[in-house]
Amino acid sequence: xxxxxxxxxxxxxxxxxxxxxxxxxxxxxxxxxxxxxxxxxxxxxxxxxxxxxxxxxxxxxxxxxxxxxxxxxxxxxxxxxxxxxxxxxxxxxxxxxxxxxxxxxxxxxxxxxxxxxxxxxxxxxxxxxxxxxxxxxxxxxxxxxxxxxxxxxxxxxxxxxxxxxxxxxxxxxxxxxxxxxxxxxxxxxxxxxxxxxxxxxxxxxxxxxxxxxxxxxxxxxxxxxxxxxxxxxxxxxxxxxxxxxxxxxxxxxxxxxxxxxxxxxxxxxxxxxxxxxxxxxxxxxxx
Amino acid sequence: xxxxxxxxxxxxxxxxxxxxxxxxxxxxxxxxxxxxxxxxxxxxxxxxxxxxxxxxxxxxxxxxxxxxxxxxxxxxxxxxxxxxxxxxxxxxxxxxxxxxxxxxxxxxxxxxxxxxxxxxxxxxxxxxxxxxxxxxxxxxxxxxxxxxxxxxxxxxxxxxxxxxxxxxxxxxxxxxxxxxxxxxxxxxxxxxxxxxxxxxxxxxxxxxxxxxxxxxxxxxxxxxxxxxxxxxxxxxxxxxxxxxxxxxxxxxxxxxxxxxxxxx
Numbered sequence: 001x002x003x004x005x006x007x008x009x010x011x012x013x014x015x016x017x018x019x020x021x022x023x024x025x026x027x028x029x030x031x032x033x034x035x036x037x038x039x040x041x042x043x044x045x046x047x048x049x050x051x052x053x054x055x056x057x058x059x060x061x062x063x064x065x066x067x068x069x070x071x072x073x074x075x076x077x078x079x080x081x082x083x084x085x086x087x088x089x090x091x092x093x094x095x096x097x098x099x100x101x102x103x104x105x106x107x108x109x110x111x112x113x114x115x116x117x118x119x120x121x122x123x124x125x126x127x128x129x130x131x132x133x134x135x136x137x138x139x140x141x142x143x144x145x146x147x148x149x150x151x152x153x154x155x156x157x158x159x160x161x162x163x164x165x166x167x168x169x170x171x172x173x174x175x176x177x178x179x180x181x182x183x184x185x186x187x188x189x190x191x192x193x194x195x196x197x198x199x200x201x202x203x204x205x206x207x208x209x210x211x212x213x214x215x216x217x218x219x220x221x222x223x224x225x226x227x228x229x230x231x232x233x234x235x236x237x238x239x240x241x242x243x244x245x246x247x248x249x250x251x252x253x254x255x256x257x258x259x260x261x262x263x264x265x266x267x268x269x270x271x272x273x274x275x276x277x278x279x280x281x282x283x284x285x286x287x
Numbered sequence: 288x289x290x291x292x293x294x295x296x297x298x299x300x301x302x303x304x305x306x307x308x309x310x311x312x313x314x315x316x317x318x319x320x321x322x323x324x325x326x327x328x329x330x331x332x333x334x335x336x337x338x339x340x341x342x343x344x345x346x347x348x349x350x351x352x353x354x355x356x357x358x359x360x361x362x363x364x365x366x367x368x369x370x371x372x373x374x375x376x377x378x379x380x381x382x383x384x385x386x387x388x389x390x391x392x393x394x395x396x397x398x399x400x401x402x403x404x405x406x407x408x409x410x411x412x413x414x415x416x417x418x419x420x421x422x423x424x425x426x427x428x429x430x431x432x433x434x435x436x437x438x439x440x441x442x443x444x445x446x447x448x449x450x451x452x453x454x455x456x457x458x459x460x461x462x463x464x465x466x467x468x469x470x471x472x473x474x475x476x477x478x479x480x481x482x483x484x485x486x487x488x489x490x491x492x493x494x495x496x497x498x499x500x501x502x503x504x505x506x507x508x509x510x511x512x513x514x515x516x517x518x519x520x521x522x523x524x525x526x527x528x529x530x531x532x533x534x535x536x537x538x539x540x541x542x543x544x545x546x547x548x549x550x551x
Contacts, residue, residue: 015350017297056466087470095467097492107489111472142496156471 001067001084001163001196003030003053008062010048010220022048024220026062030213033194035187037207040217041242046200049217050166053198055081066164083112086162090169092153093146101127101144101152102137108160126159130185147178154182158189164196165189171206183210208232208246208268216241229266248273295455296418301346302531303416308425310532315413317539321546322405329549331401337542338408345416355411356404363400370396419451424526441516449505457498464493 008026013019023045030036040046051057053064055071055078064071069081089095098104102123109122127134130151136144141152154170167186171179187210190197201207207214208228216224216231218241224231232238232249245253248268256262267273298304303311325331342352370392377390414422427444434440465475468489475486 016348017299051466054470056469082470082472085470087467089463089467089470092467094497095464095489095493097489107468107473108471111474160471 002032002065003028003164003196004065005029005053006063006065008049008052008064009060010045010052010057011060012048014060022220023052023059026221028215028222028225030196030198033196034213035190035197035199035211036213036215037199037201037211038215038217039201039204039207039243044217044241045220046217047168048220050087050168050198050200053164054085054087054166055079056087083160084162085164085166086157086160088154088157088165088167088170090172092157092170093141093149096141096149096153096156099140100138101132101141104141104152105156105159108156112160122159122161123155125161126155129158129189130155131181147174150174150178150182162195164198166198166200168200169202170199171201171203179206186210204232204244204246205248208249216243227266228268229264233265295414297347297351297415298418299346299416301344301416303341303345303412305531306416306535307526307528307532308417308421309429309526310528310535311413311417312422312425312429314535314539315409318409318542319406321539321542322402322409324546324550325402326398326550330546331398333542333545333549334405335401338405338412341412342408345412347415351415352408352411355415356407359403359407363403366399366403367396370399419448421526423448423451424522424524428526441520445516453498453501456501457494460497461490461494464490 005026005028008023009021010023011019011021026045026049038046038049048057052059052071053066058073058075058078059071061073066081067084069075069077069084071078071081096104098107105123105126106119109119114122123137124134127137132148132151132155136148136152141149144152150170157165165186170186171182174182183206186197186199189195199207199211211228214225214228214231215222216238223241224234224237228246232245235245238245246268248270249265252263252265252267252273256265263273263276267276322334325334342349371388372386372392374392374395375387375389376392377394379387380390380393381388417425423444426447427440430438430440430443465473469475473486473489475483475490477483478486
């Protein structure tokens with residue numbers, strides 16, 4: 001499902017002393033089956049944007065088109081949209097409530113009105129997707145470790161089999177190992193099931209490594225967009241929005257000061273960089 | 288926060304905002320008692336006029352005040368209906384089969400609803416113009432004399448300020464969890480009352496868990512800073528009475544005099 005956002009505005013508590021414009025004339029296009037990252041400082045409007053896309057709020061003005069659905073200020077299609085969009089909020093383990101892991105994951109599919117058999121299938125599928133072993137199914141989610149709890153919560157969203165998956169800082173508070181494991185899982189799901197993934201993150205490394213298109217949000221509008229290679233070329237721009245370069249890009253920039261011809265800056269994984277350097281070395285040696 | 292919570296502080300620099308919280312607390316308490324002495328059009332008129340003046344002086348939009356009245360609208364309506372149909376006395380104004388409306392009923396209906404509105408407006412004015420910090424500081428100060436009789440004034444004020452401090456936080460948290468469950472297909476709006484209450488279980492359980500977690504964190508953080516309540520604590524901001532606060536006493540004296548003269 002393609003997402004097209006046109007002139008989107010959102011104002012919180014309009015007409016009170018607490019009025020705040022969170023989104024201002026936002027325009028974006030996310031193509032079907034892509035993996036995009038939304039970057040931006042705290043307060044740039046990221047959370048508002050994902051809640052609007054997920055049909056959890058109505059915009060003040062503007063239009064979001066998701067597949068054949070239109071979300072406008074008075075649209076009645078918000079409920080229908082929720083069936084296609086899954087959202088993993090920040091610290092999703094805070095929403096767990098059931099007695100057992102299986103029951104909690106089954107909450108979403110049950111709400112969709114599926115039969116018991118289908119619900120069981122969905123729960124099994126979701127647990128497998130996030131790598132939870134079946135023995136954990138009967139445990140209370142509150143007895144699990146933090147990383148496992150997060151997996152249960154994400155499984156609860158995946159069990160809805162959404163076509164669009166939105167993740168808001170999914171790795172916050174996880175250790176580096178848990179972090180890369182989780183992102184690899186999501187990347188695998190994206191590739192295997194052609195799921196559209198929208199990743200909201202502060203971490204430039206994650207964005208560069210996993211996303212194929214980036215949006216930089218600042219003050220409620222999209223200030224910069226493009227492939228990671230294009231976006232991270234604009235170092236001066238990024239500094240303005242208080243955003244960093246990925247570690248690997250900084251390394252390449254440093255290397256480029258010493259070597260010529262420069263290494264292309266659209267390399268975002270250590271493997272690729274290694275291969276590139278080995279290729280170069282081979283060329284030099286064969287000369 | 289997307290909604291205005293009842294009793295929320297609305298920051299401002301108006302005359303009413305600047306008054307000492309103790310003076311405001313005492314005045315509101317006394318004024319609320321005074322409201323019960325009004326019993327005719329003239330005395331209610333005086334109180335309404337006074338309340339309108341204070342609302343104007345507070346520089347807070349009227350819309351916010353009307354929002355604070357919304358929750359008691361139903362109560363007022365019920366009271367009006369009761370008085371209209373059940374209070375007897377005076378002339379008969381309307382008669383239709385078993386329904387009879389007396390003059391006294393109309394009078395009572397109007398006065399009782401006016402009284403409720405006045406009480407709510409006054410209480411709202413206090414919370415709108417006084418920050419929770421000031422409010423609890425004022426209360427602690429006023430309760431201080433009773434520590435001699437074993438009342439833990441400081442702890443009481445601390446409890447109140449923590450409770451007030453966490454209302455918006457827990458409200459935000461509720462909204463967040465509600466949205467997360469809505470994204471998983473939870474439905475909070477349809478169905479009969481029992482189903483709707485039941486549909487809130489997926490919100491309440493995570494909310495309780497997080498409230499306990501927060502409480503533990505807060506206790507730990509306070510202990511880590513060697514917090515000990517009560518004796519010999521000094522305050523960063525001391526409360527001071529000013530001439531404006533003295534003005535409140537004079538205004539109140541005039542109001543009492545006015546009510547005494549006008550009431551029947």
